[in-house]
Amino acid sequence: MRYINLSQWNRVVVMTACMVLLVGCDWGSAPKSYDEAMKRANQAFMVGDMENSFKLCQSAFEMADKVGNGSRTIAALDCLADTSKRLGKPEKAFPAYATVIGTYDNDLKVFSSRLRLRNNYGVALYNAGRRQEGIQTLEDALDAYQGTPYASTFYAAFSHRMRMVVNLAHATRDQPNSAIADRLAGEITEEIKAKIESSVNGVNLAMNAAEGLAAVAELIRVRGDSTQADELAALAAERQKAEDSLAAVNPGWRRECEEMPALGANAERCFDKLP
């Protein structure tokens, strides 16, 4: 039998004590509730500690998802998606995005972030090299909640959908004959034109139509129909003037970010764009 001498015992005791202290401290710092996790995530965010903020958002997400609280799960996703992006690792939020869209879509639709989160997921997937998944996610986002006010009139829904049209048009420039490109050049273009026509006296109801139409016009040009592209570009330019004059009076109509007052004056969560 091999005996451990006293100095070895001392080392073992000291190391064990250190480990207990470390583990104990870690346990002590782990949030005990969803509210605590979110509160501490916000505090970490406000002092610029994104790594810790992300971990706490993730912890809040897991707690909310475990019991199936949709509203909390979505709020935690918004938090961890934002922090992971600020950390330069948006892919860390992919599993959470998939969980929310797959499991809590009915809760998501009543959130003002519903289209922004879906859009940003699509953009992040695309940027991560998962291009087809990204395009599909963006198209699903464009079609989400169709037939309900969540996709038409509530909280700038049309305006937000136009941001997805722009992203889709950019994402499909190198596949101009794909099914989604066909759809953008046909059905979606008609939808935008009809909306412009029906909102001549209410430009605010169709903000960003100009940007959407201009992006589709460029896609159509890539597809080889420069005549239609020119017509749409002209219509987009004309509409842009009306949108600009409205935005000059009230820039809020064109906002692409949501302010997060609880996180400080400069904290915003924005619609991501594809170049």
Next chain:
Amino acid sequence: MSLIVRLFIIVLAVTACERDPWAELKPHQMLEKAEQLFLQNDPNAEKALRTAYDKAIRAEIDFVRMRNYALPLFQFYALRGNLSSAEPLFDRINRPQEDIYVYPHAANNLAILYARAGRIDDARRVMAKMVHTFEMTSPITNVDRRSARMAMLANIDRMASAAGDAELVARSAKGMLAQLQDLSRFQQSRYWPLEPGVKPFLERYENFLRQQGRSIEAEKVVSIVELIERNAPSDHEPTGCITQGDSRPAWCILEAS
């Protein structure tokens, strides 16, 4: 160890290993499942509705969404006349501190259960708040909700008459006839028969009015119903419950006896 003890241990182990098929469902998924069972009158409906409700409580779902869980469970008990199980759920549907009922049909059903149980003061308290709700809220534009409001006011008239509450009788009868007139005006403008169950309900209400010696009001009901029927006769469907905006049992309205 005897054979019986061994067998008992095996049975215990097998029982413990049996997986709860609903364990993995989130509250909203459980609710979806439970509502299907409720609609199909499945014997597991109560357990499923209770499970969904308990899961939602554990998940600390906010009050507004919590109503979605409490309402079907409340209705499950209310439609079976189970006051003791329904009553504790009512405050999860209509917040006591709110001035009006957001879900008056649940209040209607609770008032009827109170009246059946002889708790007249409780029934009157609920009915008074229902009448206040109807007086304070704007006219309903949805046609089946018009029918539901009318039916609830008729129920209050019947229960308040039984309780000898003249003021509630006057307010509810006035509201009921106004609602019926409104329904008639709406239905005259298009082919739109009375909702299933509404015509026989109104016939029973008319009989009640005659028994009360209120023949003028009874005649008004008859003439308005005739007007609607001339334009769009009701189908001879079996009498279903009158519902508030949805055919699911969670929206079914009980009738005062």
